[in-house]
Amino acid sequence: MGQSKDSLKALREFEHQGRPYRYYSLQAAQDNGAGHVMRLPRSLKVLYENMLRHEDGLAVTHEHLTTFCEAVASRQFDKEVFFHPTRILLNDSAGIPLMADLAALRAAVTRNGGDPDRINPQIPADMVVDHSVMVDAFGTPRAFDENLAIEFERNQERYKFLRWAQQSFRNFRVVPPGTGICHQVNVEYLARAIWSEPSGGKTLVYPETLLGTDSHTPMVNSLGVLGWGVGGIEGGAAMLGQPITMALPRVVGCRLTGQLQSGVTATDLVLTLTQRLREYKVVAAFVEYFGPGLASLAFSDRATVSNMAPEYGATMGFFPVDAQTLQYLEQTARGQSNQLIEHYARLQNLWHDPAEAQPDYDEVLEIDLSQIVPSIAGPRRPQDRIPLSESAQRFTTDVEQGAPRLPTDGVSVKEKPWKLTHGAVVIAAITSCTNTSNPSNMMAAGLLARNAVRAGLVSKPWVKTSLAPGSRVVMDYLSRAGLQDSLDQLGFNLVGFGCLTCMGNSGPLDPAIAETIETSGLVAAAVLSGNRNFEGRIHPLAKANYICSPPLVVAYAIAGNAGIDFERDPLGLSADGQPVFLADIWPDATEVATLVNSALDPERFRARYADVFEGDSHWQRLPVARTDTFEWDPDSLYMRQPPFFDDLSPAMPQKKALLGARALLVLGDSITTDHISPVGTITPSSSAGQYLSNLNIEPADFNSFAARRVNHDVMLRGAFANIRIRNLMANGREGGWTRHMPDGVIMPVHTAAECYKHENVPLIVVAGKDYGAGSSRDWAAKGTQLLGIRAIVAEGFERIHRSNLIGMGVLPLQLPPGITRDTLGIDGTEVFDIADIDQIEPRSIKHCTITRADGSSTTVELLCRLDTPLEAAYYENGGILHYIARQMLKTT
Structure with a gap:
């Protein structure tokens, strides 16, 4: 520095x-x-x-x-602020494409006479490989080993590239597959709370700060670390030493009072906060927790709350440093700096003391922890909280009423001795960093499983059960407590250490069950302890998806149906034929607390993380090469040289007026990055699947979109291709379809984009509120750019996706308040002209003339969402990495 x-x-x-x-x-x-x-x-x-x-x-x-x-x-709030993170955290699904971009950028700089060695991380960067494993094997003691072996076989090319990057880039470390989830490894091991470096013969001390390429990076806010998620594009810029530009954030203070009642979990708390804060509208705000209720929240509960900041729309969910912070650092073998941390925090008035004067927040929202009740969220958004006592009734009104009528006793499944009804739980997954980082939740799940087994209960045979903790420490303490055996007996065997079901890597369903769902219209359900349940994310055949605590995941697996009324309906019958209710097996809070106290053992954490960067024999067997530039294999279907810098030169690109544009898609509200760029399994019927089939790839080897992110030909065909996306131009057809104009032919989105490209017709997308919600997925912007889309016209943008669009040279334009695609009567037949798009000024007004098919026209003023001068410079250069490369070429 x-x-x-x-x-x-x-x-x-x-x-x-x-x-x-x-x-x-x-x-x-x-x-x-x-x-x-x-x-x-x-x-x-x-x-x-x-x-x-x-x-x-x-x-x-x-x-x-x-x-x-x-x-x-x-x-x-339009004031430009610059931020220099201390370090960068990468997951593999965004991190491998980012490192591939840097490898391609090295090649481009070399072609232009620059020094490739300048393309190196300037600050420490850690990647945790956690997004590639899938639930292929489950319900057996061998499931973990089998899934890990399949993971290495599927991803061999990607992991070879990572081994090259590990050797060829400075300041870059990799936590190999089979270790844990990046956010959990971060809070358990990588994070320090304060940072230090030599300065003038002394030691300079300052707060640790972080950017991560996954939207759940705010989990580290629970340690008092300022950090949030960005796309891989912006993360790459920060790695190369570029300051992050941002608009001054609004800060909402969330004052916590009281304490959680017995039997109420941190999951119930975070689902309530997600609902309340979404309603309060904290999109792009800093949410800072304070108040007397803070002292009663264990660190792990805070981590659960911070983790889901993207779900309530905030940039961060920040907890200040206090005694709970220091206790957790001590319990996880990082307590040697605790006295210095406390001294520094008190010196800078960063320490939380509820007796001190309240800081000057922009707004304050109060939450009484004692009012939190057991809850789930669904069937398609994490903010759609449902009190558990109302879940059965809400299933009927939200899902079952609109479903096709089935026989009273359900539909038969081929060669199976049982029938399925609407709400059949086909996936029950204890997964994701949100809850598996919380020992209270995990111990509660284990205790409920133990009590269920003792009562003679079993999971229903149609449920695909899985346990995917965020770190190996979790398995250590579950086994030590004697609870893993009970989880195993209910089918919750270890399947892997990674995101898995939460990110859509849930793997295939039993073919007979899949066929039944597809032929009958059965509304199948998935329950998971994750953070997201967007349409089509968890599994294409699970239409109803519910987030709940780990013990409730186990309960739903036993019940087998999401429509159960836990207060009135038994989970099953005991060995002697007596009904067993959820209340009968719910774990005792005192027993949970006792086991949690024994779980957080510093020696256990010290031992587990001693060789965290070494990897197992699979990793060690991969070849290692050290060269300045990567040698791309032109025949690879996983690792193709990214095309984004093919035309990079020192000269600035010319921005053309956007005239005669067509809408490629007209979309509604809450379009997520999952809608824009799916991450899950590539299906045979999809455009990407058909492309791979034409290359003689078998469906079993398609893998996921996440795994093929460095193959732009695959990813281009996945753009706007989520099976649940609804383009208003597609005549009611769901999926990646659009209408080519002016002939009106319905065709795949990427096919229409190719037609428009040959016709020299520029493209836009028209959308509603909260455009780009969800994961910090850089391919949602990359795919948009490669389709030839030059601007997004929407009622509002989620923070990370707006930044990603700018980072790829796509212009975000915001409709005025009260003006929507509906009030403008947009149906996709129009022609759009934005004459002054080449005049780049932050937050300027652009005039868009909309000409309808009958010749009439309307002009609307659009707010240019280049919020700062630096964002304008990124856009003008065609993207953030293009900007950095040109700056480097100027000084070479």
Whole structure:
């Protein structure tokens, strides 16, 4: 890190335990003209300290530092703020494409006479390989080994590339497959809470900050670490030393009071918060938790809440440092710096003390923890919370009423001795970092399984059961507590350490069950302890998807139907024929707490993470090569050289007016990145599946879109191809279809895009509210760009996807309040002209003339969502990495 100009003379020293330290004092900055820094929310204090430390007169200036507090007080949410993260966290589904982009960028820089060695991470970057394993084998003791072997076989080319990247890029480490989920490994091992580096013969201390290429990066906010998810595109820029530009965030204080009642889980809490905060509209805001209720929330409960910040729409769900933070660091073998952390946090007024004056939040929402009740969420969004007591009734009204009528006793399944009715649970998965990082939830699941087995209950035979913890430590403490055997008896055998079902890698259903669902119209259900249940995400054949706590996942597997009324309906019959209800086997809170206290053992964490970067024999057998540039195999169907830099040159691209454009799609509200770029299994009937079939690839070897993200020919055919996407231009047909104009022929989206390309017709997409919600999926922007879409016209954008679009040179344009595709009467037959699109100014107004098929026209003013000058520069260059490359070529 370069030396700060320190125009506010904030660099100070302190002594702790006989050692000298340096730090950038927030109090000194306030005393020297920065304004009321010490009244800021704690998350903004960390952001301000980051600016103090990086004052260079260019990205961060004296004016930035002296006007920040004034901008916060006057709510200037369009003010540009620069942020330099301490480190980068990558998952493999976004991280491998990012490293492939950097490899392609190295080649492009070399072609233009530049130095490829300049394309190296400038800050520490860690990748955890966690998104590639699938639930192929399940319900057996060998499931983990079999799935891991299949994973390495399927992903051999991708993992060979990773081994090359591991050797060829500096500041880059890889946590190999079969270890855990990036967010859980992050909070259990990688994160430090504070960072330090040599400075002037002393040690400079400052808060740890982070960017991650997965939207659930905010899980680390539970440690008081400022960090959030970005797309791989923006993450790559940060890795290369580029400051992240952002608009000043609105900070919503969430004041917690009371404490959770016995039997209420952290999952119930986070589902309630997700519903309340979505309703409160915290999209792109910092949510900061505080208040007297904080002390009663264990760290693991906070991690569950922070993890789901993307689900309630916030950039972060920030918990300040306090005694619970230090206790968790001690329990996970990182307590050696606790005294220094506490000293620094108190010195900078970052420590949480509910007795101190409340910071100056923009708004405050109060949540009484004692009012939280057991809940689930579904059938298609995480914010759609349902009290468990109302779940049966809501299933009938939300799902079953619109479903085809079935025989009273259900539909037969070929060669099976049972029948299925609407709501049949075909997937029950304990999965995802949201809940498997929480020992209370996992112990509760194990205890419920033990009690169920003792009562003589079993899982229903049509349920695909799986256990996918976020780290190996979880299996250690479940086994030590004697609970894994009971989970195994109910079919919840270990299937892998990774995201699996939560991200759509749920694997195939029994063919007979799949056939029954497809032929009968049966509404099948999936239940999971994950964070997302968007349409088509979990499994294409599971139309109703519910998020719930791990113990409830086990209960649903035993019940076998999502329409069960847990208060009135028994889960099953005991060995002596007596009905057994959920209340009969629900775990005792005292027993859960006792087991949790024994689970968090520092020696267990120390042992598990001692060789975390080494990998198993599968990983070690992969060949290792060290070369400056990667040698791409032109015949590979996994690792193709990305095309994004093929035309890179030092000259700036010319932005053309957008005239005579057509809408490729007209979409509704809440279009997620899953709709735009599916991540799950590639099906034979899809355009991508047909493409692979034509190359003589068998369906069993299609793998997932996540695994083929470095094959643009596959990914292009997956863009806007989710089986549940509804394009209003497709005459009611679901899936990746559109209507080519002016002939009106219905065809696949990518086929229509090819036609428009040959006809030299520019393209736009028209959409509603919350466009791009969900995962921080860079391919949702890459696929958009490769289809030839130059602009998205929407009522509103989710933060990460808007940044990704700009990072790929696609312009986000926002409709005025009260103006929608419906009020404009847009049906896809129109022609769109935006003459002034080549004039690049942040948050300027662009005039769009819409000409209808009958010749009439309307002009609407669109807000250009290039929110900062740097975003405008990225767009003008054709993308963020293009901008960085040109800056490098200028100084070579």
